[in-house]
Amino acid sequence: ETGVTQTPRHLVMGMTNKKSLKCEQHLGHNAMYWYKQSAKKPLELMFVYSLEERVENNSVPSRFSPECPNSSHLFLHLHTLQPEDSALYLCASSQDSDSPLHFGNGTRLTVT
Amino acid sequence: QKEVEQDPGPLSVPEGAIVSLNCTYSNSAFQYFMWYRQYSRKGPELLMYTYSSGNKEDGRFTAQVDKSSKYISLFIRDSQPSDSATYLCAMAGNSGNTPLVFGKGTRLSVIA
Numbered sequence: 001e002t003g004v005t006q007t008p009r010h011l012v013m014g015m016t017n018k019k020s021l022k023c024e025q026h027l028g029h030n031a032m033y034w035y036k037q038s039a040k041k042p043l044e045l046m047f048v049y050s051l052e053e054r055v056e057n058n059s060v061p062s063r064f065s066p067e068c069p070n071s072s073h074l075f076l077h078l079h080t081l082q083p084e085d086s087a088l089y090l091c092a093s094s095q096d097s098d099s100p101l102h103f104g105n106g107t108r109l110t111v112t
Numbered sequence: 113q114k115e116v117e118q119d120p121g122p123l124s125v126p127e128g129a130i131v132s133l134n135c136t137y138s139n140s141a142f143q144y145f146m147w148y149r150q151y152s153r154k155g156p157e158l159l160m161y162t163y164s165s166g167n168k169e170d171g172r173f174t175a176q177v178d179k180s181s182k183y184i185s186l187f188i189r190d191s192q193p194s195d196s197a198t199y200l201c202a203m204a205g206n207s208g209n210t211p212l213v214f215g216k217g218t219r220l221s222v223i224a
Binding site: 004006040041042043045048056058090092100101102103104105106 | 116120146148153154155156157158161200202211212213214215216217
């Protein structure tokens with residue numbers, strides 16, 4: 001149990017589908033993050049929420065839409081994705097911006 | 113020049129060997145340096161966290177930072193098959209943990 005739980009573990013979706021990724025942290029942290037991990041590329045930061053306010057959006061395409069209803073939950077809503085969006089999507093949390101990240105085990109997304 | 117360079121490997125060593133994993137970086141503002149370990153089908157987990165230059169030891173693991181050369185290393189002594197994983201270096205500037213800049217990761221196999 002990592003303290004950060006992501007569901008689903010695997011997701012296959014067509015380019016016209018709408019789906020959502022869910023993340024829940026049980027650590028009492030104040031910041032949550034979405035990262036994208038593709039083969040042979042560094043981890044890419046997508047979104048940062050601190051105390052439920054979005055503080056960073058690294059020019060991610062609008063087909064990815066985050067939602068942070070409270071400090072324990074984070075969603076990533078997906079619609080009209082492209083095959084190149086296939087990747088491992090990792091959620092992370094930290095106590096604050098000065099603290100190390102704790103990652104979930106990710107959702108392996110395949111866009112067909 | 114990429115901000116963080118890390119040889120992706122794969123690196124294969126016999127059990128009991130000393131392993132040296134390295135990253136170089138170009139941004140002299142980086143002050144915080146981390147090593148994450150990622151097992152297959154899992155999220156990254158924090159292994160070592162250091163500030164500025166010097167060494168930090170934790171069991172069989174030693175993290176070394178040389179800011180003058182912009183070079184960081186992770187040494188694993190008496191390597192075990194259970195150390196087989198991908199090792200990611202990460203670094204940040206100022207006092208904040210974000211945005212972390214990650215290396216691509218080095219895939220390590222320790223052969224029994």
